[in-house]
Amino acid sequence: MGLVEEPVISISGLWMNYSDRMVLRGIDLKVFQGQIIGYIGPNGAGKSTTVKIMLGLVEGYNGKVEIFGRDIADGDTAYKRRIGYVPEVAELYDSLTAREYLTFIGELYGLKRSSADNKAERLMTLLGLEKSYDMRIASYSKGMKQKVLLISSMLHDPDILFLDEPLSGLDANSVMIVKEIFASLAARGKTIFYSSHIMDVVEKISSRIILIDAGSIVADGSFAELKEKSAEGSLEEIFNQLTGFDKYRDIAGEFVACMQEVSPV
Numbered sequence: 001m002g003l004v005e006e007p008v009i010s011i012s013g014l015w016m017n018y019s020d021r022m023v024l025r026g027i028d029l030k031v032f033q034g035q036i037i038g039y040i041g042p043n044g045a046g047k048s049t050t051v052k053i054m055l056g057l058v059e060g061y062n063g064k065v066e067i068f069g070r071d072i073a074d075g076d077t078a079y080k081r082r083i084g085y086v087p088e089v090a091e092l093y094d095s096l097t098a099r100e101y102l103t104f105i106g107e108l109y110g111l112k113r114s115s116a117d118n119k120a121e122r123l124m125t126l127l128g129l130e131k132s133y134d135m136r137i138a139s140y141s142k143g144m145k146q147k148v149l150l151i152s153s154m155l156h157d158p159d160i161l162f163l164d165e166p167l168s169g170l171d172a173n174s175v176m177i178v179k180e181i182f183a184s185l186a187a188r189g190k191t192i193f194y195s196s197h198i199m200d201v202v203e204k205i206s207s208r209i210i211l212i213d214a215g216s217i218v219a220d221g222s223f224a225e226l227k228e229k230s231a232e233g234s235l236e237e238i239f240n241q242l243t244g245f246d247k248y249r250d251i252a253g254e255f256v257a258c259m260q261e262v263s264p265v
């Protein structure tokens with residue numbers, strides 16, 4: 001009998017409501033080592049909520065969430081040392097330099113200050129930011145800040161990376177480097193779980209795409225598999241079809257008409 005691979009993430013019957021609003025409606029999901037998961041869905045579908053629950057940042061859910069085979073509700077937070085996170089809206093300490101920020105984060109993850117500093121400086125240099133390492137983050141451009149966030153999530157060599165719009169603000173060359181980093185990490189058995197609204201990127205870099213709509217999973221498979229099940233060609237079209245959206249022309253038309261209305265004086 002062959003070995004049965006254990007999932008690194010296992011979610012069963014996950015329900016979540018905020019006051020009287022049901023946000024997640026029975027999510028069931030198993031994620032395995034080496035997968036690059038594109039977790040997609042319309043605004044407000046419940047993507048960030050799912051990720052925040054897995055990170056232990058949101059409580060009060062129903063269902064079971066296991067990371068590395070352990071129920072995260074059992075109180076043992078050791079799993080957090082083995083995950084990295086790039087949030088949707090990041091609190092970067094603008095008054096710190098990247099050196100100060102990244103060595104601080106490295107130490108939080110248990111690295112020695114000198115090794116965190118050394119590693120961070122080399123990673124910054126690889127992403128073209130060597131000259132900015134000792135500059136305050138406040139002076140960074142959007143893309144430069146995103147690179148610092150990506151480095152901060154990977155400094156401690158995590159086994160699972162959770163990323164929200166990981167390529168946000170990056171130029172075309174940097175996008176190619178980061179995509180290659182993800183592929184290389186996945187080939188080494190790391191798991192990448194990211195959300196993005198940029199469908200052509202999701203189409204290209206995910207080994208598995210999970211589409212959530214109004215708190216439920218409505219599609220789960222590789223891009224080729226999703227394409228087979230749908231009459232549509234691109235992921236954008238599949239997304240529109242599965243979320244029942246076909247009104248973009250009408251909405252845009254009405255929007256422009258409304259903008260151009262001349263109000264009576």
Ligand SMILES: Nc1ncnc2c1ncn2[C@@H]1O[C@H](COP(=O)(O)OP(=O)(O)OP(=O)(O)O)[C@@H](O)[C@H]1O
Nearest residue numbers: 018019023041042043044045046047048049050088
């Ligand atoms: N702290 C909160 N309190 C109340 N409602 C919340 C809270 N956080 C999220 N919600 C609601 O939960 C729903 C799902 O939000 P969530 O942030 O998970 O969506 P999302 O899929 O990540 O959306 P987006 O694509 O816009 O980032 C939304 O209706 C949102 O208003």
